Amino acid sequence: MHTSAKPALAEYQKAMLDLLKERASAPFSDPHLAEVVHSPGLGLLREVAVWWRGFAVESACPWTAGLLKKLGRFDSNVEEFYRGQNVSPYVEKAGEEFLFRMSASPEPLVAAMARLELALMRMRQGSSDAYLIQWDRNPDDVFKSLKSTQDLPPAEADALYRTYVSRDIPGLVRCECDTMS
Amino acid sequence: MEERHLAGQTSGPALATTYEGNDPRLLERICPLVDYLEISPDSISQVTTQGCALNPAIMAELNSVARGTTFLIHGVGLSIASASGWSQDYIRLLDDLFSRLPVAWHSEHLAYTMVEGEQLGTMLPPPRTQEALDMLCERISFLQARYKAPFLLEKVVRFLPEYPGDYSEAEFLNTLARNTGCGLLLDVYNLECDQKNFAFDIDRFLRDLDLRHVVEMHLAGGVEYAGFQVDVHSQLTQESTLAIAANVLARAPHVRAVTFEYLKEAVPRLGHDAICGELQRLRHTLLSAEVGHAHIS
Numbered sequence: 438m439h440t441s442a443k444p445a446l447a448e449y450q451k452a453m454l455d456l457l458k459e460r461a462s463a464p465f466s467d468p469h470l471a472e473v474v475h476s477p478g479l480g481l482l483r484e485v486a487v488w489w490r491g492f493a494v495e496s497a498c499p500w501t502a503g504l505l506k507k508l509g510r511f512d513s514n515v516e517e518f519y520r521g522q523n524v525s526p527y528v529e530k531a532g533e534e535f536l537f538r539m540s541a542s543p544e545p546l547v548a549a550m551a552r553l554e555l556a557l558m559r560m561r562q563g564s565s566d567a568y569l570i571q572w573d574r575n576p577d578d579v580f581k582s583l584k585s586t587q588d589l590p591p592a593e594a595d596a597l598y599r600t601y602v603s604r605d606i607p608g609l610v611r612c613e614c615d616t617m618s
Numbered sequence: 619m620e621e622r623h624l625a626g627q628t629s630g631p632a633l634a635t636t637y638e639g640n641d642p643r644l645l646e647r648i649c650p651l652v653d654y655l656e657i658s659p660d661s662i663s664q665v666t667t668q669g670c671a672l673n674p675a676i677m678a679e680l681n682s683v684a685r686g687t688t689f690l691i692h693g694v695g696l697s698i699a700s701a702s703g704w705s706q707d708y709i710r711l712l713d714d715l716f717s718r719l720p721v722a723w724h725s726e727h728l729a730y731t732m733v734e735g736e737q738l739g740t741m742l743p744p745p746r747t748q749e750a751l752d753m754l755c756e757r758i759s760f761l762q763a764r765y766k767a768p769f770l771l772e773k774v775v776r777f778l779p780e781y782p783g784d785y786s787e788a789e790f791l792n793t794l795a796r797n798t799g800c801g802l803l804l805d806v807y808n809l810e811c812d813q814k815n816f817a818f819d820i821d822r823f824l825r826d827l828d829l830r831h832v833v834e835m836h837l838a839g840g841v842e843y844a845g846f847q848v849d850v851h852s853q854l855t856q857e858s859t860l861a862i863a864a865n866v867l868a869r870a871p872h873v874r875a876v877t878f879e880y881l882k883e884a885v886p887r888l889g890h891d892a893i894c895g896e897l898q899r900l901r902h903t904l905l906s907a908e909v910g911h912a913h914i915s
Contacts, residue, residue, distance in 0.1 A: 446749045447701035449781075453742060454733040469781050478777035478815075481844050486739030492883065523736040526695055530665040562667070 444470075457483060458520050490524055490531060491515040497532020498554045501539055503583045504547060514539065533558055545573045546589070549600075553610075556602040560609055567603035576600055576612060631835075631867065632875040633901050634690055635893070638662065638882035639676035644890050645683045651897040654722060655680075656690040656877050659711040670707040672714055680719065690834070690875065691715055691724035691767075692803075698757050698771075699730040699744035709764075716765055722874075724761075725770035725803045725834065728754075728791075743774050746783030746790040751797075758798040770833050771795075772803035775811045775849040788826035801833035804870075805879075806863045807840060807849065814847040820862065829870035837863055837900065838879040852884040854896050863904060876904060 444452065444467055452470050455461035456479060465471040473479055494515055495502040505511040518524065518535055525531045536558065539551035549572045556568035572579075576598055578590040597615045632653035637645055638661040649655070662676040680689075696708040715721065729741035744750040754771075761769045771794060773787060785793065791802055804827075812818035837860070839853030855878065867873060878896055880888060 445701075446745065446747065446753070449745060450701055450730060450733045450742075454736060454738060457738055457740070469779065472779045476779050477845065478779070481777050481846050481848070482740050482742075484844070485848065485850075490739060519739055524739060525665065526660060526731070526737055527663070527665045527670070 457486065459483070460520075487512075487516050487519045490519045490535075493524075493528040493531040494518075494535045497529050498536050498551070498558070500580070500583065501536060501547070501551045501554050504550045504579070504589075505539075507583060507589060508544075508547070510547075529558075545592070546579070549573070549576070550579070553600055553602065557609070560602065560604065565604055567601065567605070570600040570602070572598035572600065574598070575614070631873045631905055633897060633905055634834075634875045634877040635897055636692070636877065636879050637680075637684075639673060639679060641882070641885060642679050642683050644885065644893065645679060647890055647894050648897060649684050649687060651894060651901070653688075654690045654875055654877075655684055655687050656692050656879070657715075658692050658694055659708060659715055660693060660695040661882070663711050670711060672711065672718075677718065688720045688722050689715075690877065691721055692772075692877075693724070693726040694741070695731055696726045697729070697731045698726050699728060699750060699754060700732055701730075701750075701753065702732075702734045704757060705732065712765065716767070721767050723768040723770060723801070723833065724765065725772055725801075727774045728771045728794075729774045741774055742778070743776050745781035746785040746787070747781075748784050750783075751785070751790065751793060754794055755797050758794065758800045762798065762800065768801055768833065770801040770803040772805055772836070773808060774805075775808045775815075777815065777846060780816070786826065788823050788828075792826075792828045792831070795828065795831035800831075801872075802827075802831045803834045803836060804832050804866060805836035805838070805849075806859050806866065807836065807838040807851075807855075809862065810859060811840070811847040811849055814842075824866065824869070829866065830872055832866065832870040833872060833874050835863055835866060835870075835873060835876045836879050837876060850884075851879045851881050852887070854888070854892060855900070860900075860904060867904065876900065 452461065456473060465474065502511060505514055518538055522534065525534060533555065536551045536555040540548055540555055542548040542551065549570050552570045556570065559566065573592040574590045581587065582589045595617045599613045601611045602609055634654035634656050635648055635652050636656045637648065638658065662673050663670050664673045691712065693708060695705050697704045712724065727741055729743050731738055731741045758769060773791060794800060795802055809818065809820045809823065813820050837855045838851040839855050839859065840848055840850050841852060863876065878900055880893065
């Protein structure tokens with residue numbers, strides 16, 4: 438029997454959540470929590486948790502995942518996603534949450550891809566809404582790049598591409614381009 | 619509900635394996651090889667606008683390809699050890715599953731996966747304190763009152779330093795089972811992970827554990843990563859795992875099933891042939907009557 442004062446179960450579990458999500462660090466007054474902070478197992482648990490979230494993201498939103506991988510930001514974005522919010526354990530829902538987060542990305546290309554994939558996900562879920570996504574480069578060329586080893590196309594300063602997603606459109610998606618001359 | 623076994627197993631432990639949906643060709647192949655199919659409510663459900671619900675496509679697979687099968691439900695997301703409350707979504711999924719499929723028993727990990735409604739993204743064992751024990755006993759009693767099928771708890775792998783609790787692992791499990799009448803699910807590979815990661819004494823644990831409570835065993839294989847043996851069920855069962863399993867089978871009188879666990883994500887790498895071959899191997903090497911007698915003698 439161990440008789441030293443211990444944190445109540447709820448308090449202890451909250452501390453473990455904060456440790457996993459890197460919201461808390463040493464020093465802890467509780468010796469066990471202080472030991473956990475420095476344990477290699479904590480790093481492993483974090484890594485495995487992020488790995489599973491990455492797997493969910495790849496499965497539920499492959500285009501956005503592919504783009505982020507091409508940009509070399511997939512792992513860091515998934516890690517921020519895991520740490521920053523309550524991620525659903527359901528793959529499709531986790532993917533939707535990730536797309537929602539990435540659709541607010543300051544990087545226009547990433548935001549556009551996430552918005553397009555989110556709109557298509559909503560279509561699959563039965564949404565009757567219409568969506569407009571603006572691109573700073575030709576989305577067709579972006580998809581060609583993602584399906585190959587080609588580099589991503591550069592942003593076009595004199596063109597604006599609009600992708601419409603709606604059940605009223607044959608094939609769900611239509612793209613238009615405005616050239617600013 | 620009367621249990622119907624596909625493989626006509628009549629005595630000794632039955633053979634089971636996991637199925638996570640969306641692979642009907644695999645389902646067709648494994649059904650004739652096993653006595654039970656183990657399904658996870660978390661894996662065969664989805665989030666809809668009305669909340670969590672069983673995935674209709676996977677339920678259709680189970681009702682067609684696996685017609686006549688008896689199921690074992692093995693949960694991940696109940697979070698039975700969360701002090702701040704367990705998953706009501708999971709309870710609703712259980713209600714639905716019990717009303718739609720023949721279920722022999724259900725089980726859950728002795729762990730918490732969420733805190734104050736936030737998902738950890740992993741599962742952690744609770745500290746083995748009196749407070750945790752009292753809470754768990756109350757929740758197990760709730761499950762037993764709600765569902766007629768037996769309920770089992772599974773000890774999980776740990777990766778963190780041990781919390782200085784009030785009970786040893788075996789004492790905690792024995793007390794839970796004794797106080798509530800629940801059964802135990804013993805994952806033999808998990809024991810090996812703890813042995814490799816923390817010098818966990820398997821022999822002592824098995825001596826101290828009241829093996830009369832063990833109803834199901836899990837077998838799996840995994841990998842070493844970052845200096846840890848991890849419970850990612852991505853491999854076939856190793857001989858060392860089978861040896862421990864045989865030892866337990868010889869000493870645990872009420873084991874009703876041995877389940878080969880693998881992740882859906884591992885199926886493309888393992889292949890259907892290897893999974894089916896593993897099921898045949900386990901039945902031949904671990905569950906045949908001759909093998910059982912040899913262990914006991």
